[in-house]
Amino acid sequence: MTSGPESILDELPGELMIWVLIVSEILVFGVGLILFLSVRLTDPEGFATAQDMLDRTGAGINTVILITSGYLAALACQMRQPLERTKRRLALIGAALLGSGFLWIKGSEFAAKSAAGIVWDTHPFFNFYFMLTGFHAAHVVAGVLLLLLVAWRDHEESTADASAFWHMVDLVWVLLFPVIYLL
């Protein structure tokens, strides 16, 4: 006899702890962005001028790179058959390579700011910009390492957990991108 879910927590796909992490990260970055928008109220012109110094096209390209990477990670989770193992590993490596591409563009962006004499205390805008996007980039580094690890030592559960972490990184970027770069 089969029984239904024992609690609503059992309905969640994947590990509960991954969802705790996802909610925590959304809260942390969400609060950071609310603080950013609140400080912006004190100097809207200064924030708009500082934002115009950002490379919106580069950030847009990075968004496409990250969501394509997320797609490959999600695809890897669907490849559960033993015959699909090579494809699954390739999808995970592809996702990690795209993540590295994101980091390369992000690094170039930071280097360009540094070359232009823009540092974290140039303006409060850049304080938030470096803190929030830098913290996100640290998550991308962790995600790339996780993806490579599960591509090497692949297992269905660890692949699902690493992919969920990667989608969380994706989700956080979806919050950061419009607020920091576009609004």
Add this chain to the structure above:
Amino acid sequence: MTHKTLHIALISLIGLSLASTLLSFPAFSSHWSTASGIAVLLLAWQKARIILAQYLGLAAAPRWQRGFNLALGAVFLTFLALYLVPLSL
């Protein structure tokens, strides 16, 4: 969740990302800054919903999906309010 669902999710996410980037270009934002800002946030909310539903698999857990959508909606509404305040002064 099928491969086809994932393909559709990817295409939708790319389309929404390109649309939001285009909306921030001066050709749009200088003429309709408030409207383009609102649209950018709405597009981002939609992207977040797709990632939760298709990439993270919440489409298979409708009650959780509704909860996350509501919570993210509240976050984006807060962003929107804080974005609109200086424009209304």
